[in-house]
Amino acid sequence: MSAHEITLTVNGEEVRETVEPRTTLVDFLRDTLGLTGSHVGCEHGVCGACSVRLDGAVVRGCLTLAVQCDGHMVETIEGASDSGALADLQEAFRTRNALQCGYCTPAMLLTAAELLAAGGVPSRAAIREHLSGNYCRCTGYHAIVDAVEAVARARAGATS
Amino acid sequence: MKPAPFDYARARSVEHAVELLGREGARLLAGGQSLIATLNMRLSHPSLLVDINEVAGLDRLARRNGHIEICALVRLAQAERSAELVQAAPLIARALPHIGHPAIRNRGTIGGSIAFADPAAELPACLLALDGEVEIVGPAGKRTVKADDFFQGLFETALGPCDVLIAIRLPAATRDNRVGFAELARRHGDYAMVGLAAAARASGTKLADVRLAFFGVGATPVRARNAEAALAAGDVEAGVKALAQDLGPPDDVLATGAVKKHLAGVLLRRVARQLNEAPP
Ligand SMILES: Cc1cc2nc3c(=O)[nH]c(=O)nc-3n(C[C@H](O)[C@H](O)[C@H](O)COP(=O)(O)OP(=O)(O)OC[C@H]3O[C@@H](n4cnc5c(N)ncnc54)[C@H](O)[C@@H]3O)c2cc1C
Numbered sequence: 117m118s119a120h121e122i123t124l125t126v127n128g129e130e131v132r133e134t135v136e137p138r139t140t141l142v143d144f145l146r147d148t149l150g151l152t153g154s155h156v157g158c159e160h161g162v163c164g165a166c167s168v169r170l171d172g173a174v175v176r177g178c179l180t181l182a183v184q185c186d187g188h189m190v191e192t193i194e195g196a197s198d199s200g201a202l203a204d205l206q207e208a209f210r211t212r213n214a215l216q217c218g219y220c221t222p223a224m225l226l227t228a229a230e231l232l233a234a235g236g237v238p239s240r241a242a243i244r245e246h247l248s249g250n251y252c253r254c255t256g257y258h259a260i261v262d263a264v265e266a267v268a269r270a271r272a273g274a275t276s
Numbered sequence: 277m278k279p280a281p282f283d284y285a286r287a288r289s290v291e292h293a294v295e296l297l298g299r300e301g302a303r304l305l306a307g308g309q310s311l312i313a314t315l316n317m318r319l320s321h322p323s324l325l326v327d328i329n330e331v332a333g334l335d336r337l338a339r340r341n342g343h344i345e346i347c348a349l350v351r352l353a354q355a356e357r358s359a360e361l362v363q364a365a366p367l368i369a370r371a372l373p374h375i376g377h378p379a380i381r382n383r384g385t386i387g388g389s390i391a392f393a394d395p396a397a398e399l400p401a402c403l404l405a406l407d408g409e410v411e412i413v414g415p416a417g418k419r420t421v422k423a424d425d426f427f428q429g430l431f432e433t434a435l436g437p438c439d440v441l442i443a444i445r446l447p448a449a450t451r452d453n454r455v456g457f458a459e460l461a462r463r464h465g466d467y468a469m470v471g472l473a474a475a476a477r478a479s480g481t482k483l484a485d486v487r488l489a490f491f492g493v494g495a496t497p498v499r500a501r502n503a504e505a506a507l508a509a510g511d512v513e514a515g516v517k518a519l520a521q522d523l524g525p526p527d528d529v530l531a532t533g534a535v536k537k538h539l540a541g542v543l544l545r546r547v548a549r550q551l552n553e554a555p556p
């Protein structure tokens with residue numbers, strides 16, 4: 117089974133690597149590039165821990181092959197965090213104890229950021245629905261919804 | 277788990293995909309939200325994946341001659357955001373938010389959802405309720421298959437191993453169209469225990485051309501033809517009774533057949549109310 121050479125942009129930098137077709141995007145990010153902020157849980161799309169951005173949209177890193185990303189743009193929690201774009205959300209997670217072990221947190225942040233990017237102040241039900249594909253075994257979700265809601269309000273207040 | 281090794285090829289066009297699919301052990305890859313999960317669990321062992329994600333022109337959604345055509349690579353989330361779709365296919369628009377989670381819908385495709393034909397999936401039932409059709413390109417060229425003939429068995433459709441589903445086509449909604457949708461799932465985003473997609477035409481105070489497509493009740497989405505007739509006659513309770521002949525849901529991991537049968541009646545009452553309401 118032949119290896120493929122791929123060129124893609126990861127967190128703004130061009131990356132050229134050789135991958136086996138069967139390597140998933142999240143394994144490629146973690147094992148080949150050492151970007152271990154994206155986590156691996158169920159490996160079949162259910163837990164959400166592996167979520168990353170592909171061409172701007174949050175997708176499952178375990179249900180995308182690295183070879184499919186040739187010519188595309190990937191952003192992980194490392195890039196999103198370094199850019200400062202998530203700073204208010206990260207701070208809200210910290211102050212509200214919206215994380216304990218932190219396993220779900222990188223993907224939770226990226227998924228919540230996608231909802232917040234749509235603008236406005238989503239209802240708590242809408243926040244829960246948007247995060248419904250991201251499992252957290254520690255917090256019971258309540259604090260996470262609080263944090264996301266607080267940021268939505270703060271951002272709406274700041275822009276109006 | 278990790279997938280067993282396979283080869284990978286990017287199709288440049290639909291015809292190229294058909295050609296590549298002719299190779300031994302080849303399998304088409306669209307959004308991967310079902311296929312890659314089964315690879316990871318080693319439930320399927322293709323020797324070649326034919327990736328259609330880079331084929332140009334397959335991500336269009338357009339109205340044409342009283343129809344709406346949704347090409348295979350339209351992502352579920354892309355369809356969800358389309359104002360055109362809400363107008364022309366309100367039933368699909370209602371069903372989409374029930375499919376998995378946002379990240380799944382960002383990547384999963386309309387074509388993949390229809391081609392995969394999970395018996396508990398929303399869109400196959402919607403296609404059937406709307407009397408839609410599927411456009412297919414295969415080694416012998418292009419053909420069109422009606423939804424009533426497309427779903428043939430458990431994960432079995434009219435698609436052959438070298439066929440590519442390129443689009444689905446639905447009659448665009450008109451003023452007198454009515455649709456209804458309801459499903460019961462234990463958690464939001466799970467496949468439904470039982471669901472119902474329905475379409476009809478308002479004719480005076482009555483309903484005509486009622487089409488009820490249940491999902492999660494058998495090997496394929498199932499039309500409840502006796503209940504359809506009862507609803508057209510204006511008798512919802514007779515419709516609920518008729519489900520005893522229309523449906524024979526087997527037990528599965530989510531619920532027993534008896535529970536599913538009961539829930540189907542609950543859903544029929546809800547959906548009948550939706551069908552009888554004039555849209556705002
Ligand atoms: C956690 C989770 C929850 C989900 N919940 C739901 C749910 O509630 N309801 C629901 O309906 N679905 C659900 N799904 C499945 C999801 O909707 C899939 O995306 C969809 O069923 C398959 O679409 P895909 O584009 O990802 O196809 P792929 O996974 O790429 O392909 C699936 C199959 O269809 C074939 N295929 C795909 N496209 C074509 C085509 N154009 N022509 C011919 N053959 C084709 C492939 O060869 C493969 O056999 C869920 C998935 C996950 C991971």
Ligand code: FES
Nearest residue numbers: 157158159164178
């Ligand atoms: S590891 Fe990808 S969803 Fe669980």
Ligand code: FES
Nearest residue numbers: 216218252253254
């Ligand atoms: S903080 Fe531990 S899984 Fe969410």
